[in-house]
Amino acid sequence: MNNAQLVELTHHNLVDIYGCLPIALVRGKGSWLEDADGNRYLDFFCGLAVTNLGHGHPRIVRAIHEQTERLMHVSNVFHTEPTARLAEKLASRFGDGRVFFGNSGAEANEAAIKLARRWGHKDGGGRFEIIATLGSFHGRTLATLSATGQEKYHQGFQPLVPGFKMAPYDDLGALERSLGENTVAVMIEPIQGEGGVVVPKLDYLRRVREFCDRNHLLMILDEIQTGIGRTGRFFAYEHVGVKPDIVTLAKALGGGLPLGAMIAKSEIASSLTPGSHGTTFGGNPVSCAAGLAIIDAIDEELALENATEVGGYIIERLRRIADTCDRVKEVRGLGMIIGVVLKHDARPVVDACLKERLLVNGTAGNVLRLLPPLNLSRQDADAGLAIIERALRTAPMPS
Numbered sequence: 528m529n530n531a532q533l534v535e536l537t538h539h540n541l542v543d544i545y546g547c548l549p550i551a552l553v554r555g556k557g558s559w560l561e562d563a564d565g566n567r568y569l570d571f572f573c574g575l576a577v578t579n580l581g582h583g584h585p586r587i588v589r590a591i592h593e594q595t596e597r598l599m600h601v602s603n604v605f606h607t608e609p610t611a612r613l614a615e616k617l618a619s620r621f622g623d624g625r626v627f628f629g630n631s632g633a634e635a636n637e638a639a640i641k642l643a644r645r646w647g648h649k650d651g652g653g654r655f656e657i658i659a660t661l662g663s664f665h666g667r668t669l670a671t672l673s674a675t676g677q678e679k680y681h682q683g684f685q686p687l688v689p690g691f692k693m694a695p696y697d698d699l700g701a702l703e704r705s706l707g708e709n710t711v712a713v714m715i716e717p718i719q720g721e722g723g724v725v726v727p728k729l730d731y732l733r734r735v736r737e738f739c740d741r742n743h744l745l746m747i748l749d750e751i752q753t754g755i756g757r758t759g760r761f762f763a764y765e766h767v768g769v770k771p772d773i774v775t776l777a778k779a780l781g782g783g784l785p786l787g788a789m790i791a792k793s794e795i796a797s798s799l800t801p802g803s804h805g806t807t808f809g810g811n812p813v814s815c816a817a818g819l820a821i822i823d824a825i826d827e828e829l830a831l832e833n834a835t836e837v838g839g840y841i842i843e844r845l846r847r848i849a850d851t852c853d854r855v856k857e858v859r860g861l862g863m864i865i866g867v868v869l870k871h872d873a874r875p876v877v878d879a880c881l882k883e884r885l886l887v888n889g890t891a892g893n894v895l896r897l898l899p900p901l902n903l904s905r906q907d908a909d910a911g912l913a914i915i916e917r918a919l920r921t922a923p924m925p926s
């Protein structure tokens with residue numbers, strides 16, 4: 528089927544919630560994708576920060592292939608090697624942690640919320656309230672939606688789950704003022720991704736850590752978008768040398784397959800006891816085999832170093848373009864999560880990039896969000912930058 532046919536078929540049969548672009552993709556290799564009409568695209572989108580080493584990475588493909596032939600699913604009532612080995616890898620990167628596997632970011636955060644409540648119930652003197660931040664994004668289940676500080680996502684779904692308080696992001700005073708006798712945890716993203724690539728002040732995470740310690744609160748970091756090397760470190764929190772009590776991962780964790788994880792300090796994780804939580808597919812051996820492959824490949828191919836170097840180069844170049852481009856307010860980001868903040872809606876610029884076959888994303892209204900693969904070459908970075916520069920200079924202003 529061609530693009531038009533696939534677009535038509537989708538529109539007639541899927542619940543209409545995604546504002547889908549009229550492109551049907553059929554194959555990908557590295558940083559490049561091909562659509563159903565044979566057009567090639569450079570991918571600065573990565574399936575929303577999922578394909579962190581690009582498409583069809585041989586090591587990930589081989590791991591999935593081999594595990595699929597051997598064993599696909601047995602349930603969490605039994606042990607499998609890929610699940611055990613990935614849990615060990617994540618627990619040791621975190622440092623003395625325990626891992627819960629789910630299938631998505633929302634499930635990882637749901638587990639973190641439930642763990643915080645359970646811990647508060649027993650060790651926290653009955654506390655249950657979680658402070659989250661305005662502009663955050665934590666998922667679409669009712670609890671994670673309730674932790675999401677953006678009203679547009681709440682519309683029509685009220686009543687929300689009680690027990691959440693919102694404070695402005697990157698504002699320690701606001702956290703202090705939100706503290707109540709029932710507060711048990713603070714839940715934040717190291718960089719707000721969906722909220723517009725909002726990078727906080729350098730000492731924010733450290734001061735949130737101190738705030739949590741002073742008040743006997745759990746620090747929950749949502750690294751679903753920033754984790755697995757997106758910022759140039761495996762966990763974004765490594766940039767500032769803090770350690771959260773609970774961290775959540777998903778998106779790139781399964782090397783392109785659905786996989787989410789919550790990692791918690793062992794003494795906190797023990798609040799979840801046999802029978803208290805679970806999911807049928809979570810940590811299935813195929814996704815975990817892919818997860819092991821992507822983490823090993825990131826290490827071996829020095830993808831973190833490349834993300835730092837090429838990501839830094841892109842940010843630098845974009846800032847230089849911004850100096851002479853009136854519609855750009857600010858360029859911000861870290862490693863391969865980059866936001867070009869515009870003075871107007873990002874849509875015309877996104878469309879202009881698509882027209883030149885560069886896949887980018889618009890978020891938070893006026894932010895052009897770039898999420899290139901961590902292993903992007905300098906040459907492909909230049910090719911993408913040339914398209915973005917032309918789009919910024921020539922895209923029509925929104926009416």
Ligand SMILES: *Cc1c(COP(=O)(O)O)cnc(C)c1O
Pocket residue numbers: 630631632633634636664665666667716720721749750751752777778
């Ligand atoms: C994408 C995202 C989620 C939700 O993950 P899903 O897999 O879509 O449920 C949660 N938090 C952050 C920071 C995200 O970027």
